[in-house]
Amino acid sequence: VDHVVVVGAGLAGVRTVEALRGRGFGGRITLVGRERHRPYDRPPLTKSVLLGESDTTFVDTDLAALRVAFRPGVSATALRPGAVETTEGELRFDGLVIATGADPVRLPGDGPQHVLRTLDDAHELRAALVPGARVVVVGAGWVGAEVATAARRAGCVVTVVEAGPAPLALAVGAEIGARTARWYDGIDLRLGAMVHSVEEGGVELVGGEFLDAHVVVAGIGVRPAVQWLADADLDLHNGVVVDEHLRASLPGTVAVGDCAAWWSRRFQDRLRVEHWDTALNAPEVAAASLLGEDAVYDPVPYFWSEQFGHMVQYAGHHPAGERLLYRGGPEGKWSAVWLRGDDTLAAVFAVDRPRDLVQGRRIIGAGSRLDAERLVDPEVPLRDC
Ligand code: FAD
Known part of the structure; x- marks a missing residue:
């Protein structure tokens, strides 16, 4: 391999560059990124940046020392055999890393709406969260809950509109989600409510009710950013389909991060997770595979969220039908x-x-069995169950 092109200059992209150099790759590397910023972390955007505690979240990396040709503000538009088409011409490669992440879904309607994916999005939204502003957050998922936290803290009048029966219902199920609804104190939480459209001055709900808003935020999820690959000879299904080595169906091509749906040996399932931990760690495997080494990516996926003063963490993968048990009641720590x-x-x-x-x-990693009766006692450490 002489020239590796990395498309997407987020965490997964830059970590792959680091991993390639870390493994002794001495050839050329070009890193193409649609945004004008150098690589940065996204989790703080809805946390410290929105709360006004920090302005930037750049990844601590030295692009010059990595000898990478960084092309900010350049988008890949198509993939042809051996070459990526970009907004600034063609880039020939003999190794390709697809790390284009995900793009937020927008609500229908012509009225102004915010999404929160980029540093620029975060700065724009932060400026709008002023005391007394009427803010409608659509979606009570991870991003919606964190935005609502920041908006309430900023003194806004907050409404959260959620189509499901509880916050976080899509991610962890309605039963657990319902336990988090009590955190929406002082917020008008509308469950089972659908937005019809965003209009000038607010949102219209299905059924006709109009919610006045100075600020509308769509937190209704993301889609893998793979439209540029639509005409390529590459398997796509909920992102770029990759094997347990993170190899795509095209030789010399790996995909990593939010855009990649990998085969998990451990869970015998195809996983695509939108987790910082995956963007951080999967690149080691992607780089090794691209260089012809035998490496397998098979983590216990991990995610965290900070909402309404609570640290919320999730690890593993739970297909529907598993038995759900609680450690502790819904008030306090559980x-x-x-x-x-x-x-x-x-x-x-x-x-x-x-x-x-x-x-x-x-315990998930080790595959050991637990005693369900001991498990429900929150005083007994999990490792002793
Ligand atoms: P991205 O970070 O999306 O980077 C991809 C880059 O590729 C982008 O810069 C994009 O502009 C660029 N790109 C896309 N298409 C093209 C193209 N055609 N040509 C060139 N460049 C392109 N995870 C957690 O685990 N915990 C959290 O608390 C948490 N909070 C989050 C809060 C927010 C607001 C967001 C948005 C995400 C959060 N995440 C969190 C998720 C985490 O940030 C992502 O999983 C991670 O950013 C994925 O990294 P990535 O490099 O795969 O994709």
């Missing part, structure tokens, strides 16, 4: 675990109980 039929742990969801998360993640 966690939930998903047990399989053979009493092994599939996933853990922890609220202000970081030990449950750390121990649970280890």
